[in-house]
Amino acid sequence: MDTDQQSPTPQVQWVEITENHSEQRLDNFLITRLKGVPKSRIYRIVRKGEVRVNKGRVDVKYRLVIGDIVRIPPVRIAELTDGILPVNRGLTGILQHNVLFEDDALMVVNKPSGFAVHGGSGIDSGIIEGFRQINPGQRFLELVHRLDRDTSGCLMIAKKRSALRSLHGQFRDDTVTKTYLALLSGQWARKKLVVNQPLQKNISKGGERMVVINQNGKESETIFRRLKLYRDATLVEVSPKTGRTHQIRVHAAYLSHPIVGDDRYGLDDINKSFKNRGYKRLFLHAETLQFQHPVSGATVKVSAPLPQQFGDYIKNEEQI
Structure with missing residues (x-):
């Protein structure tokens, strides 16, 4: 169930969690869902109880389960073309030539220095948004880990939820x-x-x-x-x-x-x-x-x- 509609006025969203987002932390889910909204604001609406899971309050660290119903309150976001953060054209050109390893489960890219791994407060877009724009047909692309903005080198991106869970476990261990x-x-x-x-x-x-x-x-x-x-x-x-x-x-x-x-x-x-x-x-x-x-x-x-x-x-x- 997902009543997210294109509308000039933000509406309450009720989102049912599927396998694609199972075991994902609530804050990471909301950051992906509410592109362009500062992380501090996302944490605030969860803390105030405006975000609910199965009609109850939860912490931002809560891990979602298949079948959970998430209430997302109306949040006004700056207008974005097709709901996608604008991506620096120079960045997308660089990324296309910086894939070091890729198969159906994951990719490892050579991240250039000077680019954030994801968009956020004060940053229009980053590496992960760039790859989502390059690969519009890829349903799932998520960062496995992070590098500082000015650090270059190996960065891993999962192309399946199951791969992300496995790789997160390896990093955790x-x-x-x-x-x-x-x-x-x-x-x-x-x-x-x-x-x-x-x-x-x-x-x-x-x-x-x-x-x-x-x-x-x-x-x-x-x-x-x-x-x-x-x-x-x-x-x-x-x-x-x-x-x-x-x-x-x-x-x-x-x-x-x-x-x-x-x-x-x-x-x-x-x-x-x-x-x-x-x-x-x-x-x-x-x-x-x-x-x-x-x-x-x-x-x-x-x-x-x-x-x-x-x-x-x-x-x-x-x-x-």
């Missing part, structure tokens, strides 16, 4: 192997170090979301391995064993060698020096993903080639 390349500020003297520092989300005075090391935070583990030393930077391989927000960036800053180009946790003088030499990006790249295929069970390993600025630095700068 930390059985997905993720390897990043990062350029740390300065010369890091260690060859290898495991950082175990709990992380907690925080909001700075300016309203910017920050992540801080706090003993009351969530358990986090990152392994850093030195690969090459340069005059003012160190190339490292990074293996996060957990997947916390900004984990690699905060743990790198904890080493007193934040990632080059990190405007939030980095060093202003180093970042300025790199920008003056033409390097204008966050030097963090999700190089490889290894996981069990959700259908065949086979081990799949996908690698993303280095973006040009990252590759240029490694090739052209003098090693020590």
Whole structure:
């Protein structure tokens, strides 16, 4: 049952949950359903009880079940062509050439730096909206995980609800192997170090979301391995064993060698020096993903080639 109608005046929607949205969190379901509505507003209407599941109040973390009836209140959304967020034409052109692996269950793409993985507050559209526009006949396309806006590299997208559930389980159980390349500020003297520092989300005075090391935070583990030393930077391989927000960036800053180009946790003088030499990006790249295929069970390993600025630095700068 779905009474969602095209109308200039928003109407109450009653949506019956099918297999396509079974086990999805309520907030993620609403974010997809109410494209263009800021996440903060979605959380507010759930908290106020305007969203109901089977006529009762629920938390945003509630996982939907087949047969649930979700009441979605009238929410005025900025006019959008055919209900789809406008997508940067340059982005869609880039995405078409950035698919690293694809079959009927999923795809892995080489996400470019500078693009959010999804639209949201203050952002018209992102990677997932771009792929939905490129593939209008694909009924199901959902992000399996996320990368920061300025991080490049391997990003996984599920093409079936069953694949999404399987892959979410692998990420939840930390059985997905993720390897990043990062350029740390300065010369890091260690060859290898495991950082175990709990992380907690925080909001700075300016309203910017920050992540801080706090003993009351969530358990986090990152392994850093030195690969090459340069005059003012160190190339490292990074293996996060957990997947916390900004984990690699905060743990790198904890080493007193934040990632080059990190405007939030980095060093202003180093970042300025790199920008003056033409390097204008966050030097963090999700190089490889290894996981069990959700259908065949086979081990799949996908690698993303280095973006040009990252590759240029490694090739052209003098090693020590």
